[in-house]
Structure formats: C-alpha cells, structure tokens
C-alpha cells in the first residue's frame with residue numbers, strides 16, 4: 001500500500017474509533033455503502049455454497065447423571081466431536097431457555113440503546129472489566145469487520161455490578177453464573193473423554209477465568225463486501241457460544257465451510273487452541289467465521305474460558321498432558337507458561353493461530 005493510502009486508512013480508522021458508537025453508529029448515520037475500512041479480502045469461499053452433507057454434532061446432556069452406560073455414551077460423543085470437529089452443540093445442558101433468551105435480549109438492549117448511552121462504555125483499555133468496542137484488533141488487523149462488542153471480564157474477579165450497563169446488569173450476572181457451572185460440567189466430561197480424572201482440567205485452571213463477549217452484527221447494506229468475523233481459531237480452553245436465530249456462523253470441517261445452524265435452546269461449544277495444545281492435537285481447535293447476509297442484526301454471546309489479561313493470567317505452564325503421552329504419541333509442543341502464550345497471541349492479528357507455532361517441536 002502506498003504511504004498515502006496507509007495514512008488515509010489510519011485516519012479513517014481513527015475517526016471511526018473516536019465516534020465511540022461502533023458499526024451500529026455507522027449504520028445509523030444512514031450509509032448505503034459501507035466504508036472501505038470494512039472491505040475485507042474475500043476468497044472464493046465467501047460466496048460458495050456451504051457443505052450441507054455435514055452437520056455439527058448435537059449432544060444431549062440429559063443423561064450425564066444417569067446410569068454409567070448412558071453417561072459413557074455422552075462421554076464417547078464428546079470425545080468423537082472434539083476429535084473430528086472441534087465443535088458441537090449441547091442441548092438439555094441445564095441453562096434455562098429463559099436465561100438464554102434474556103441474555104440475547106440484554107445484549108441487544110445495550111447495542112440498540114441511544115448512542116449517547118453507549119459511548120461512555122467505549123474503550124480500548126483491556127484492563128477494564130466492562131467495555132464496549134468494535135473490532136478488538138482494529139489497528140492491527142487491516143480490515144475491519146461488521147461487528148460491535150460489549151465485553152465482561154467476569155471471573156475470577158467479577159466487575160462491580162454498578163459498572164455493568166443497567167440494561168443488561170442482572171442477566172449478565174445470572175448468565176455468567178450458569179455458563180460457568182455448565183463449563184465446569186463440560187470440563188469434567190472432557191477430562192473423562194481423555195481418560196483422565198474428572199477434575200483434571202478444572203485443576204489445570206481451565207474453569208477459573210471467564211470472558212463474556214456480547215457480539216452485535218448490525219444489518220449490513222453490502223454484506224458481500226465484508227464479514228461479521230473473519231476466519232480465526234479461539235485462544236482459550238473452550239468457548240461456549242449462545243447465538244440467536246439468524247445464523248451465519250460457519251465452521252471449517254474437512255476443508256469445507258459448514259453452517260452451525262441455530263438450534264433453539266442449544267449452546268455451541270468449541271475446543272480452543274490451548275486445549276488442542278494440552279491434548280497434543282487429539283482435540284482440535286478449528287477455524288470458524290461469521291458470514292453476514294442481508295438479515296440482521298445478529299446477536300451472539302461468546303464465553304471464553306480464559307483470562308486474556310497478561311498481568312492476571314494463571315502462572316501455570318501449559319503443554320501436552322503427560323498422562324496422554326507415550327512412545328507412539330510423543331509431545332508435538334513444548335511447555336509454555338500462559339504469559340508467553342498470550343504475548344505470542346497479542347503479537348499476531350486475529351487470523352493468527354500461528355502464534356502456537358513457536359511451541360511446536
């Protein structure tokens with residue numbers, strides 16, 4: 001890019017960020033063409049049909065407390081999904097559908113309230129426990145995506161309730177509590193799926209930190225030119241995702257983009273990069289993205305089991321779990337502490353799963 005173009009782009013991004021009203025603010029200004037900073041480099045897969053022969057596994061958690069045969073079946077399904085897909089949906093997971101609906105509504109209320117009410121929460125200071133922003137890596141990723149976020153750093157040290165926007169305060173607290181409990185159950189089942197003691201992953205601090213991101217993808221006047229979220233993997237242990245009924249989430253499976261269709265009452269779970277590392281690639285952290293269509297807005301809530309703050313993350317080291325290694329399955333990563341992992345992660349743009357490469361042996 002010529003220097004002039006780089007400077008233009010910088011000015012455009014800065015003006016957008018200074019508006020403190022996100023992509024929603026751009027839309028509300030009445031544009032019919034999206035600003036060039038949101039034009040992403042598209043590839044042929046942007047418009048190609050998705051692969052409908054595949055479906056992301058749906059796992060019913062109803063029977064986890066039943067007899068041991070039924071329990072073992074659920075564990076088998078989780079193991080298979082984590083190995084082959086890195087993604088699955090869970091139903092009968094114990095989080096009431098009213099809580100799910102109200103969480104979507106609360107996030108919608110935040111993003112759809114008056115711009116003046118949103119502005120005070122807008123910040124790029126990642127040490128803030130509650131903050132509103134658009135495109136976390138805007139100044140590093142060259143293309144913006146059509147998405148705004150309200151994020152809550154809810155665990156282990158939750159924000160002061162007064163700091164949470166009143167329009168979603170109660171439900172954020174309730175949802176976080178419920179999703180943490182579900183996460184704990186899922187980590188127990190995943191530990192079993194690995195042949196480990198059920199408490200293994202919890203003892204590795206996998207359930208300690210939760211980061212909840214309320215995503216808002218406004219209706220887009222030119223969806224064919226941009227993305228909701230570009231192709232990436234999640235830097236965490238697992239992610240539990242709540243999505244509304246709009247659709248648009250796609251998962252890369254055997255080189256095909258496969259839709260993760262909204263299932264009422266379900267939560268989507270995916271394996272993150274750190275769990276792939278710990279399982280020595282047995283469980284996979286796969287690429288996913290959100291493609292925008294003409295519909296919208298779309299709302300989702302991604303809960304990352306991870307502390308993204310370098311100064312507060314766990315001091316534990318992560319590498320392939322020793323119990324899983326053998327002569328036939330030697331470690332493919334070296335151990336690294338969380339500070340180093342996060343430092344590598346922040347040095348890359350969003351599409352940067354390569355931050356784990358320095359750990360590959």
Ligand SMILES: O=C(O)CCC(=O)C(=O)O
Pocket residue numbers: 213215229234241243249288289290300301302
């Ligand atoms: O909104 C979605 O469906 C996916 C969000 C996501 O992948 C993320 O926040 O990492």
Ligand SMILES: [Fe+2]
Pocket residue numbers: 232233234239288
């Ligand atoms: Fe993600």
